[in-house]
Amino acid sequence: MVSHVGYKDNQEHLTAKDHAFAGAVSGFLTRGFLQPLDVLKIRFQLQVESTLRRGGGLYHGVIQSAVVIVRSEGLTALWKGHVPAQALSICFGVAQFWSYAVLTKTANEHGIGERYSIHGVCGALAGTCGTLASFPCDIVRTRLIAQGTPKRYNGMVDAWRKLLHQEGILSLWRGLVPTLAMTAPYTGLTFYFYNAFFILASKSFGDGGEVPWLSSSAVSGVASGVCAKVCIYPLDVLKKRIQIRGFEEARRQFGKCI
Template sequence: MVGYDPDSECASLTTVDIATAGSASGFVTRAMISPFDVLKIRFQLQIETFSARNPQAKYHGLWQAVCKIFQEERLPAFWKGHVPAQLLSVTYGAVQFVSFEFLTKLVHQGTSYDARGFTVQFFCGGLSACAATVAVQPLDTLRTRLAAQGEPKIYRNFRHAVACVYQQEGLLSFYKGLSPTLIAIVPYAGFQFSFYSLLKKLYDWIVPSEEMKTGNIKNFVCGSCAGVLSKTLTYPFDLFKKRLQVAGFEQARAAFGQVRTYSGLVDCAQQIARDEGARGFFKGLSPSLLKAAFATGFTFFWYEIFCSFLRAVKYPNGPKKQEG
């Protein structure tokens, strides 16, 4: 069970256990979904309309983009930026789940609200994601730039990217795109956790088979659906973030088509609306939804598996429940 529940197996786990489960979940999930992330970033940064009839558009469809990237950059390109992405996922998973479990426990013990309620899960999920986002934003910026660059590369590797960004653009450049990220992350993560909890209850009501109810398949299915719903509702802010993160990095984007510079979040939104239309706010939605489905589904899936594994190792004779 994600979130504090005195009747849950995970109630017996320590903060270190929860951080370990969150980190391990992030690590495994990131390795599996990295190609979707690269595709999503490439689509989000393309100014030109996605159409085979537009000769200036480098990418105009999912399959065409996969073939194009493979042809020009080979298979490793789908894992560009993987080192900072893994550091991001491990750190984010640890901070988010530790914060979420702490906040839901605080609500359970200090208020009359049900810690498993939709509203509580929403706000605790949003706040925990804010803490995790601030912790990993520099890694997210580096990951975006490494995944966005073509050939020849501007940054040779992760260390070179850190040095170049710091020397050429300053320390604050690592936090580019933080404003739209924080604006979007509260509803996005809030919906993830609250929809996940709600969908698990709905799943138990719809699915008659007891085996299907207790298996890990439920965690993956409900997590995937929660990820798709959350991403669809908050997607434009993710696009704003990616556009702002590559500011000052335009030379590496020259081979991909037009580039834009933005003075901030509002200017970014206005330019996209003016130059790309309403559909511009949802560029890259298809690979993003695929990524969200797998990423969120596997994140909850692996987190609950690792929690159960750690509990079984620590308490082979049964769960040690905490007083609530």
């Protein structure tokens, strides 16, 4: 039987530390492969002009945007902010999976039972814990990805130092309110959809929940992530805009066609 995420009465239990380790490793690997897409996403989010070809913006398509970045900033620009992004993923993954395991176990021990609403509530609380643990890394990641040339920050530590010196300690928490407003429903919806899709996929793939080249867990993870992200994406755009307040000159370097 394939394991769900979180605590289940009818399966061999992993400890909260096991879930935390799994969250850290999965976050690390995912970030390494998908960082170029994250760079493109943030550039699109910070571009005020339309992303249509005739909209006046510098970026108007995934392939076109990647080519523009590589030509003007070099291939490594697609991995801008990778170190703080990895720190973000690991911190968020550890805090989220650990707290989700603890919360679901507590809920089951108190007889609340196996209900989708429990997974949603526990997921929302776990996402909040992950956000609070990793948010300063998110600020630095956004700033490093947003900057063009010449560079204002020379790395994660330099960015933290300059933010604290020039903008104060509160700058490391800029955009926290819309982030929490986004994270709680996002993680809640993710875990809710995951458990719903897992049951459906397990029934579709047979008793073991597997086919030779695919697993119900993988299908459920992809489907739940897509559904949850579509629901909360406008808040993610708002968060990125707030995070670069005081740093708008970087956006202007890539926001318009030259």
